[in-house]
Amino acid sequence: GAVVSQHPSRVICKSGTSVKIECRSLDFQATTMFWYRQFPKQSLMLMATSNEGSKATYEQGVEKDKFLINHASLTLSTLTVTSAHPEDSSFYICSARVPIWDNSPLHFGNGTRLTVT
Amino acid sequence: EDQVTQSPEALRLQEGESSSLNCSYTVSGLRGLFWYRQDPGKGPEFLFTLYSAGEEKEKERLKATLTKKESFLHITAPKPEDSATYLCAVQDYGQNFVFGPGTRLSVLP
Numbered sequence: 310g311a312v313v314s315q316h317p318s319r320v321i322c323k324s325g326t327s328v329k330i331e332c333r334s335l336d337f338q339a340t341t342m343f344w345y346r347q348f349p350k351q352s353l354m355l356m357a358t359s360n361e362g363s364k365a366t367y368e369q370g371v372e373k374d375k376f377l378i379n380h381a382s383l384t385l386s387t388l389t390v391t392s393a394h395p396e397d398s399s400f401y402i403c404s405a406r407v408p409i410w411d412n413s414p415l416h417f418g419n420g421t422r423l424t425v426t
Numbered sequence: 427e428d429q430v431t432q433s434p435e436a437l438r439l440q441e442g443e444s445s446s447l448n449c450s451y452t453v454s455g456l457r458g459l460f461w462y463r464q465d466p467g468k469g470p471e472f473l474f475t476l477y478s479a480g481e482e483k484e485k486e487r488l489k490a491t492l493t494k495k496e497s498f499l500h501i502t503a504p505k506p507e508d509s510a511t512y513l514c515a516v517q518d519y520g521q522n523f524v525f526g527p528g529t530r531l532s533v534l535p
Contacts, residue, residue: 400467417472
């Protein structure tokens with residue numbers, strides 16, 4: 310149980326274009342999902358918290374106009390990287406918790422490797 | 427501010443050579459401490475949750491323990507397939523998760 314699916318696993322795009330990444334909770338409903346970014350050999354950096362039916366909460370230093378988050382249903386959150394630039398190239402990972410109890414673990418998708426050329 | 431550090435940064439073991447990974451933390455109030463395994467190019471895979479000092483959890487060759495200031499992940503007789511990055515994270519009473527930088531484990535045949 311507690312499977313999180315992320316798509317696509319890899320994407321290459323040209324500078325200036327937009328890319329959408331999907332994150333789905335397959336066997337549970339997630340009112341909250343989390344988007345992380347990971348640089349090589351570094352740990353996870355929380356970018357934003359996605360809330361179903363309301364606006365996302367962004368961490369300090371994360372541009373909300375560049376990283377658009379939509380959480381339209383209890384099983385789907387999307388991250389759109391707008392006007393992508395090479396410095397946006399990174400590994401993006403989403404996660405969610407089964408909302409049964411407050412200290413349940415985060416379950417992660419398999420990540421999306423974004424390369425901006 | 428919650429902080430998590432992990433040591434060593436990298437560890438190379440021979441197959442069968444047992445060892446331990448350390449996770450030290452400072453947190454305003456610990457709701458839970460979590461261990462994850464991450465393979466290259468993949469998302470972290472949940473291993474254990476520990477909630478209070480003295481608690482232990484086991485899964486195959488892995489055993490996690492918790493004190494008030496740190497957690498250890500003991501690996502007994504590791505195999506090459508145990509090679510991965512092991513991440514530790516704490517959750518505080520504000521529901522925030524803070525991840526450590528990880529320990530890259532290589533188990534050589």
